[in-house]
Amino acid sequence: MLNTLSAAHYRDAHRAQLAGRYRKVREATRRLVKPLSAEDCQLQSMPDASPTKWHLAHTSWFFETFVLAGARPFDPSFAVLFNSYYQTVGEQHPRPQRGLLSRPSLETVWRYRDSVDERMAALVERETLAPSTMAVIELGLNHEQQHQELILTDIKHAFAQNPELPAISVKASSRQRTTTPILEWIPYEGGACAIGHDGKGFSFDNELPRHRVWLEPFVLSNRLATVSDYLAFMDAGGYRRPDLWLSEGWDWLARERIDAPLYWYLRDGSWHVYTLGGLRRLDPHEPVTHVSLYEADAFARWANARLPREAELEVALREHDMAGNFVESGLLHPVAADGSQQLYGDTWEWTQSSYAAYPGYQPAKGALGEYNGKFMCNQYVLRGGSCFSPGDHLRPTYRNFFPAHTRWQMSGIRLARDV
Numbered sequence: 134m135l136n137t138l139s140a141a142h143y144r145d146a147h148r149a150q151l152a153g154r155y156r157k158v159r160e161a162t163r164r165l166v167k168p169l170s171a172e173d174c175q176l177q178s179m180p181d182a183s184p185t186k187w188h189l190a191h192t193s194w195f196f197e198t199f200v201l202a203g204a205r206p207f208d209p210s211f212a213v214l215f216n217s218y219y220q221t222v223g224e225q226h227p228r229p230q231r232g233l234l235s236r237p238s239l240e241t242v243w244r245y246r247d248s249v250d251e252r253m254a255a256l257v258e259r260e261t262l263a264p265s266t267m268a269v270i271e272l273g274l275n276h277e278q279q280h281q282e283l284i285l286t287d288i289k290h291a292f293a294q295n296p297e298l299p300a301i302s303v304k305a306s307s308r309q310r311t312t313t314p315i316l317e318w319i320p321y322e323g324g325a326c327a328i329g330h331d332g333k334g335f336s337f338d339n340e341l342p343r344h345r346v347w348l349e350p351f352v353l354s355n356r357l358a359t360v361s362d363y364l365a366f367m368d369a370g371g372y373r374r375p376d377l378w379l380s381e382g383w384d385w386l387a388r389e390r391i392d393a394p395l396y397w398y399l400r401d402g403s404w405h406v407y408t409l410g411g412l413r414r415l416d417p418h419e420p421v422t423h424v425s426l427y428e429a430d431a432f433a434r435w436a437n438a439r440l441p442r443e444a445e446l447e448v449a450l451r452e453h454d455m456a457g458n459f460v461e462s463g464l465l466h467p468v469a470a471d472g473s474q475q476l477y478g479d480t481w482e483w484t485q486s487s488y489a490a491y492p493g494y495q496p497a498k499g500a501l502g503e504y505n506g507k508f509m510c511n512q513y514v515l516r517g518g519s520c521f522s523p524g525d526h527l528r529p530t531y532r533n534f535f536p537a538h539t540r541w542q543m544s545g546i547r548l549a550r551d552v
Contacts, residue, residue, distance in 0.1 A: 152257040158274045168301040171239045177232025182287035187231045190215040190242045192277040193249040221500035278526040285521045290541045300411035304463045313418045318352035330530045339505040340530040350552035356470045358546035361417035382427030395423035395540040409465040418469035422480045422545045426537040429483040429546045438548040443486035446516040450529035459524035480545025481515040488512040488534035519543035
């Protein structure tokens with residue numbers, strides 16, 4: 134009898150916890166979007182980005198499709214309009230044309246979210262909720278947190294196309310510094326170690342299974358590469374030296390006419406940077422961000438170093454508390470180091486590791502198996518999170534991934550060396 138009561142109590146407690154987390158995540162999305170107008174929410178500045186309105190609808194479509202399946206949909210047409218890439222579920226509206234969807238209106242999308250929230254609340258309050266259903270709800274919440282970050286990266290790219298370079302945040306960092314910590318190297322012994330998620334708590338399937346790897350001794354820089362570091366690279370002709378660049382990166386450089394990180398602008402002979410707080414002078418002490426893997430790799434070569442391997446960063450990440458400059462700070466921009474190694478937050482850190490399956494990886498069965506596995510081609514892993522990331526969304530084993538040319542994400546640089 135005691136075991137039965139304990140199990141029932143656990144289910145009730147878990148259900149209440151899940152209901153609270155659902156409300157928290159959905160409200161966080163609403164707060165991020167609050168400063169935006171309906172016109173802002175319609176913008177799509179490139180095929181890789183999506184309108185804010187689409188993000189709001191798609192994250193609700195996820196719950197309606199994978200959790201509330203079988204119930205009468207809010208609008209049958211949404212099954213196509215807001216399906217991202219789930220071929221198993223059905224057709225999708227072309228991604229480059231999401232910005233052309235002036236209808237449904239933003240008001241209708243908010244009503245759609247409210248409808249999904251009401252139905253989800255009723256579901257979670259049931260006395261019996263299958264563990265498999267709770268697992269899909271937790272996946273949906275982590276999925277929405279990924280889209281919270283995408284809302285910020287995508288609207289920043291859209292606003293950067295506007296000559297007025299508008300701002301949505303005016304909160305300033307309290308960590309203004311006049312010096313940068315001296316670059317030092319933190320040693321790691323290497324050897325056999327286990328990486329990947331241990332199965333306790335939530336993880337995406339691409340973090341599994343936990344497995345052993347061999348690492349040669351290595352060192353990591355004690356801080357992220359700064360604006361000052363990167364300016365030195367530029368002043369030394371870094372963008373004009375083919376010996377520093379991967380062949381594909383050099384071709385990309387010439388084709389796209391790149392000569393500085395994304396969102397850097399020369400104004401009256403001085404470099405400025407566009408942030409979601411508007412355009413301002415570069416702070417030489419803050420981490421450089423919005424660089425591609427090509428740029429990060431070239432900078433590392435110039436610095437007589439290399440980019441870390443993802444296993445090396447995971448070893449370093451798990452030795453530190455999950456503390457950093459995340460989206461909750463409201464700064465929406467990297468800040469200068471304050472003595473910490475900034476392993477979490479501020480900027481995602483490029484690795485030289487291709488995004489591939491771990492040994493023994495098995496994608497989930499059914500449509501949700503399309504979530505990660507089918508993207509394991511021509512992408513590279515980033516680690517650590519950024520100032521756009523929700524803090525409770527991250528963990529040492531978290532694997533972000535993007536193509537090598539990507540710059541609109543909040544991506545930065547940490548250096549490594551072999552011993």
